[in-house]
Amino acid sequence: MEDNAYQDNVHTAGAAPVGTAPTAMTTGSGNGSPAAHAVDLCKTYGTGQAAVHALDGINVVFEQSRFTAVMGPSGSGKSTLMHCMAGLDNPTSGRSFIGGIEVGDLNDAGLTRLRRDRVGFIFQAFNLVPTLTAAENITLPLDLAGKKADKGWFDHLVGRLGIADRLAGKPSELSGGQQQRVACARALISRPELVFADEPTGNLDSMAAGEILSFLRMSVDELGQSIVMVTHDPRGAAYSDRVVFLGDGKVVGEMEQPTADSVLERIRTLAG
Amino acid sequence: MWRITLKSLLAHKLRLALTAIAIVLGVTFVSGTYILTDTIHNTFTSLFSTVYQGFNFQVRGVAQFSNAGTAVRNPIPESILPEIQKVPGVEDAAGSVVGYAQFVSHGGKAIANNGAPTIGASLHSKTLSYLHIVEGRAPTTSHGVVMDAGTAKKYHFKVGQQVRVLLLGPPRTFTITGIARFGDTANLAGATMAAFDTPTAQKVLGEVGKFNAIYVKTAPGASNAAVQRDIARILPRGVDVVTRQVVVNEAISSINQPLSFLSTTLLIFAFIALFVGAFTILNTFSVVVGQRTRELALLRIVGASRRQVFRSVLGEAAILGLVSSLVGLGLGVLTAMGIEALLRGFGISMPSGSPVLAARTIIVALVLGVGVTILAAVSPARRAVRIPPVAAISDSHVADVSLRRRFTWGTSIAIAGVAVLGIGLSNHTIQLVGLGALGVFIGVAMLLPAVASPLSSAIGRPLARTLGTAGRLGRANSMRSPRRTAQTASALMIGLAVVSAFAVIGASISKSVTSVADNAVNADLIVYDKVSSPMSPGFSTTVPKVVAALPGVTMTDTIYGNTPMSGQFKFRHSLGTLTAVSARHLAGTVRLHMTAGDSRALASGAMLIDATVAKSNHLSVGDTVPVRFALTGRSTVRIGGVYKLNPIVGSYLVSDSYYLSHFQNPLPSAVLLRTSGGSSVEGEVQQALAPYPNVQVQNRAQLEHSQLAQIDKLLGLVYALLGLAVIIALIGIVNTLVLSVFERTREIGLLRAVGMKRRQVRMMIRAESVILSIFGAVVGIIIGTGLGVALASSLGSAGITAISVPVSSMVVFLILSAVLGLLAATWPARRAAKLDVLAAIAEE
Numbered sequence A: 001m002e003d004n005a006y007q008d009n010v011h012t013a014g015a016a017p018v019g020t021a022p023t024a025m026t027t028g029s030g031n032g033s034p035a036a037h038a039v040d041l042c043k044t045y046g047t048g049q050a051a052v053h054a055l056d057g058i059n060v061v062f063e064q065s066r067f068t069a070v071m072g073p074s075g076s077g078k079s080t081l082m083h084c085m086a087g088l089d090n091p092t093s094g095r096s097f098i099g100g101i102e103v104g105d106l107n108d109a110g111l112t113r114l115r116r117d118r119v120g121f122i123f124q125a126f127n128l129v130p131t132l133t134a135a136e137n138i139t140l141p142l143d144l145a146g147k148k149a150d151k152g153w154f155d156h157l158v159g160r161l162g163i164a165d166r167l168a169g170k171p172s173e174l175s176g177g178q179q180q181r182v183a184c185a186r187a188l189i190s191r192p193e194l195v196f197a198d199e200p201t202g203n204l205d206s207m208a209a210g211e212i213l214s215f216l217r218m219s220v221d222e223l224g225q226s227i228v229m230v231t232h233d234p235r236g237a238a239y240s241d242r243v244v245f246l247g248d249g250k251v252v253g254e255m256e257q258p259t260a261d262s263v264l265e266r267i268r269t270l271a272g
Numbered sequence B: 001m002w003r004i005t006l007k008s009l010l011a012h013k014l015r016l017a018l019t020a021i022a023i024v025l026g027v028t029f030v031s032g033t034y035i036l037t038d039t040i041h042n043t044f045t046s047l048f049s050t051v052y053q054g055f056n057f058q059v060r061g062v063a064q065f066s067n068a069g070t071a072v073r074n075p076i077p078e079s080i081l082p083e084i085q086k087v088p089g090v091e092d093a094a095g096s097v098v099g100y101a102q103f104v105s106h107g108g109k110a111i112a113n114n115g116a117p118t119i120g121a122s123l124h125s126k127t128l129s130y131l132h133i134v135e136g137r138a139p140t141t142s143h144g145v146v147m148d149a150g151t152a153k154k155y156h157f158k159v160g161q162q163v164r165v166l167l168l169g170p171p172r173t174f175t176i177t178g179i180a181r182f183g184d185t186a187n188l189a190g191a192t193m194a195a196f197d198t199p200t201a202q203k204v205l206g207e208v209g210k211f212n213a214i215y216v217k218t219a220p221g222a223s224n225a226a227v228q229r230d231i232a233r234i235l236p237r238g239v240d241v242v243t244r245q246v247v248v249n250e251a252i253s254s255i256n257q258p259l260s261f262l263s264t265t266l267l268i269f270a271f272i273a274l275f276v277g278a279f280t281i282l283n284t285f286s287v288v289v290g291q292r293t294r295e296l297a298l299l300r301i302v303g304a305s306r307r308q309v310f311r312s313v314l315g316e317a318a319i320l321g322l323v324s325s326l327v328g329l330g331l332g333v334l335t336a337m338g339i340e341a342l343l344r345g346f347g348i349s350m351p352s353g354s355p356v357l358a359a360r361t362i363i364v365a366l367v368l369g370v371g372v373t374i375l376a377a378v379s380p381a382r383r384a385v386r387i388p389p390v391a392a393i394s395d396s397h398v399a400d401v402s403l404r405r406r407f408t409w410g411t412s413i414a415i416a417g418v419a420v421l422g423i424g425l426s427n428h429t430i431q432l433v434g435l436g437a438l439g440v441f442i443g444v445a446m447l448l449p450a451v452a453s454p455l456s457s458a459i460g461r462p463l464a465r466t467l468g469t470a471g472r473l474g475r476a477n478s479m480r481s482p483r484r485t486a487q488t489a490s491a492l493m494i495g496l497a498v499v500s501a502f503a504v505i506g507a508s509i510s511k512s513v514t515s516v517a518d519n520a521v522n523a524d525l526i527v528y529d530k531v532s533s534p535m536s537p538g539f540s541t542t543v544p545k546v547v548a549a550l551p552g553v554t555m556t557d558t559i560y561g562n563t564p565m566s567g568q569f570k571f572r573h574s575l576g577t578l579t580a581v582s583a584r585h586l587a588g589t590v591r592l593h594m595t596a597g598d599s600r601a602l603a604s605g606a607m608l609i610d611a612t613v614a615k616s617n618h619l620s621v622g623d624t625v626p627v628r629f630a631l632t633g634r635s636t637v638r639i640g641g642v643y644k645l646n647p648i649v650g651s652y653l654v655s656d657s658y659y660l661s662h663f664q665n666p667l668p669s670a671v672l673l674r675t676s677g678g679s680s681v682e683g684e685v686q687q688a689l690a691p692y693p694n695v696q697v698q699n700r701a702q703l704e705h706s707q708l709a710q711i712d713k714l715l716g717l718v719y720a721l722l723g724l725a726v727i728i729a730l731i732g733i734v735n736t737l738v739l740s741v742f743e744r745t746r747e748i749g750l751l752r753a754v755g756m757k758r759r760q761v762r763m764m765i766r767a768e769s770v771i772l773s774i775f776g777a778v779v780g781i782i783i784g785t786g787l788g789v790a791l792a793s794s795l796g797s798a799g800i801t802a803i804s805v806p807v808s809s810m811v812v813f814l815i816l817s818a819v820l821g822l823l824a825a826t827w828p829a830r831r832a833a834k835l836d837v838l839a840a841i842a843e844e
């Protein structure tokens, strides 16, 4: 099964050292290549005096079947990194890859297909189309591709997320936590290679946040899903396999197998 | 993706309904026009088949100038009748006389129903007649008349009563011997009918010894083709025999022309309404796309392609267009039925008038409705496509087409429009004029955002000063998005531009008429045919004699021709209407401004023509021109002079002696009088002419006034027809305001939270609406005035000799627009004021 294949790779994939340009892995999406990586990625907003270097030469690798957290102070470029790597925004210079595909090479149709078939997104807010029901929101990427939802997969996701009885509701009739769980289901419905989540728990209380994070953790452990999650919360980061720290548009550090305390500790050091 | 389209439509029922109204109204107008004219056409078709029944052939004089039902035909000698009756296979044949006869009511008024014909006819053989006497009997003496049931009922006439009838000769009084129906209807779409016995009919309607037609019925078993051939063989030159079907078809085609004129006119206004509607739709869709930016961007993020987004917006438009068109079609049927009921109310009885919904009507309505909606949605859809996926998460704005590009396009389209307009005006091609105006409107609408902010700011300044914070905010809101302000105002701009253009044309016509009345006649009094009936050939020849005998009248000039029923002749290759005056009195009664030659040439049998005819035919004084008359055939005439357009004498002018020698017993159409002055003379003339109710006496001021009143009436009708376009534009404003109230829910909540009163909220929305309306009105009036002046000055040959811009009307339009803007804001303002403060702020 595909799921098993992901599982097998958990331990071999995470070996590439952060900060080194992984030139050997830029082609093919075979088992050895990372889920996504960036090479000398720069993003500058504005020009001259007012120029803001949101990304300032970032080299980073997000391994397959691992849960990577991205942390950093506000304005450090976390969202910008995610946008550029997912092809939502164009970097000023540098390259980024999803699997072995160079994002910068894709035209609009290619980017559309990339988003639809290979990448899932979860955001802090405004995740759902307000006019569609929860169920319709979940299957939206498949509907757009003209594909049928895999009933078993759909039921599995919905069951795991505990939203089976809320499927007919409109987003406005769901709680924030429920909305976010629907967003999780949507992000996973097309079995993407990689899920980007930008502060998915930012608007939730700790209880609801815990449920979302457990689900994400579970999808990595059981299904071999690759996830990149931006977060401010050390406790959230503790769910991940590895934390990448950003500061002023640069990678300023990383940590394997983080705990809430170790992350907090590192943040303090970085700030000080 | 279709599901999203549908859901999005259903989620905004209100927006949907408001947008739909624009299309529904336009389509109602279009389909109503078609249904009405089709129904009238159908009604007449069945009417003519009812009326023209019971005979197989009609024998009649050949058409003189054309083959249409209105062609001039000479009467045929009655001696043909016995010959035809002898033809084997003929079962029955009867001669028929038709002419002008108009009843006079008990109150002394000439009876005519809204310009429907007043027919006089002979009663002949029962089997061949379409008249069924339902009361009384046919007249046996020359003093009896049969009246149609419609007239009898409406004007309370009964068998045995006396009735005065206006005729070619002096009016006469008859005794009503019977009441008749046409087939199974009481009257013929408003026409009145006086029927006499055949000898009397010949005497009072036509010529003794002549028929207008002979109707022939073939015996059962006879070969129709053979009978027709045998009849044709015995007919003299200039007389022919046609089948019943030909007669019916001619009658039908004779109503097609006025009907197609009616439908074209109505359709033009319908298209204006639809065009304005398109702008409303365009505006709504752009606002909606703007509001759905996040949602559309989210769709893009989860994998919707540009094409899917584009199709989703257009799909929404297509569904909206389809539904609205269907509703419009239904309303069109109702409207047509309503108008028909109205006609019935006017006493015009029509047989079997169920509305006719032709396939053409359905196709045109759907294609137009859906097409216009989709076209209007293209630009918003393209904007939707440009929404970057990041817009879902960050507040980045949609990159607009650069304003410069928009303005380049706008300018080019406007200039192209002006050019096409110019060509259309100089060639008198109405289609090009329309196309050019369209281009100007679209071009200006594209340029409008450039001036939206400064103009709204200027218009809003007094409001901001008088209304305080609410006024200031309203003004700021109207300046906030120049593009939206411009788009909302565009629809009203177009509506008012068309209204203003017509106002200029109307005012120019009025001014021209005034100067004509001053410049065309010297006469103190004008006696003329009221032309209450299109059958009216003029009035009795005794009228000029009666007035000439009055002591206060110093000079009379009898005018012949120049009406729809008289003076028809062929001038070179085209049909013309001839006018005759007495050459001796011309100078005293008519003011002719000669540009070449001398008006005295009339006395020597020459013709005077107006400058337009001279120019288009390349004629000058001394040229000889071929002419043809129904009575006398081909001839030539010398051009004795050229004059400036003069409505009193038309385009072709000859002396009365020339006219009398080419027309059979012509009747005067007007008498121009010079008097010894004073209103006492006028009173005397009125009194002397009391027995002639179809004659009207007016002094110069009254003539001018009645002509102006006619123009005002017409202009009023035009305004009413344009009203729909203006209403659609206002609905557009309501729509935009509702949408922006919705969009600004949080902002309004915040304002309320910091202490703005509900009243102030309402005031703020109203201020914005008034600014929008005035903005659209100002630009529209400016453009419309330009357009009107251009149109009016190109219509010089059609009688518009003076240009006038009715400033007071323009001011009224402006004030009216502001008031309507205030009204349009009522509901959106109430919605805004009702917003719950907490909910508004909590809203995400």
Ligand SMILES: Nc1ncnc2c1ncn2[C@@H]1O[C@H](COP(=O)(O)OP(=O)(O)OP(=O)(O)O)[C@@H](O)[C@H]1O
Binding pocket: A045, A046, A052, A053, A054, A072, A073, A074, A075, A076, A077, A078, A079, A080, A081, B394, B396
């Ligand atoms: N559209 C934009 N135009 C100009 N500057 C921008 C834009 N988007 C982001 N920036 C700037 O780029 C920098 C990085 O922004 P980014 O949103 O990536 O930060 P972040 O790490 O996600 O912060 P937060 O934790 O607050 O979400 C910031 O200084 C921000 O001001």
Ligand SMILES: [Mg+2]
Binding pocket: A078, A079, A080
């Ligand atoms: Mg961020």
